[in-house]
Amino acid sequence: MVNLPMKLCLIEDWGREILYLSPYLFLICAEAFSCLLNAAERRGETIGVQVCQGAPSIIHLLFADDSLLLFKIDHGSAEHLRNILSLYEDCSGQTINKDKSSIMFSRNTQVDTRRGLMDALEINSEARNEKYLGLPVYMGKSGSWTFAYLKDRV
Numbered sequence: 001m002v003n004l005p006m007k008l009c010l011i012e013d014w015g016r017e018i019l020y021l022s023p024y025l026f027l028i029c030a031e032a033f034s035c036l037l038n039a040a041e042r043r044g045e046t047i048g049v050q051v052c053q054g055a056p057s058i059i060h061l062l063f064a065d066d067s068l069l070l071f072k073i074d075h076g077s078a079e080h081l082r083n084i085l086s087l088y089e090d091c092s093g094q095t096i097n098k099d100k101s102s103i104m105f106s107r108n109t110q111v112d113t114r115r116g117l118m119d120a121l122e123i124n125s126e127a128r129n130e131k132y133l134g135l136p137v138y139m140g141k142s143g144s145w146t147f148a149y150l151k152d153r154v
Helices: 023-041 075-092 111-121 147-153
Strands: 009-013 014-019 059-063 066-069
Touching: 023 059, 023 075, 075 111
Parallel strands: none
Antiparallel strands: 009 014, 059 066
């Protein structure tokens, strides 16, 4: 996940100057980011994931100021993704908070490959036991076990 702070426009609030991103400007920036990711997939620089054969690929999901990027990744596509993120930062004036960003790999990804890709993307955190909006980021084969805690909370 990539965490994008919503700051850009200067507003005076109770004598303080605060930088805020207009919701409309934020939507335009999010659309531009989406277009950059889709264009990279069309050019073959990145490959999205499919839920089954013949299904369209999914390369990203956007929710509020968070972006979930879904890739079949190797060192080449990691470099393209890093370039897209850098271009987005330069054009939007926003900075990606790499301390709040994390990456998740499939089980069959070797440890040295994981480390190399994390270094290439400058992301230090691997998402395994994290939660997003109260739900687990990683779900194994047993959905009933993964969501058992919800039954206990109700």
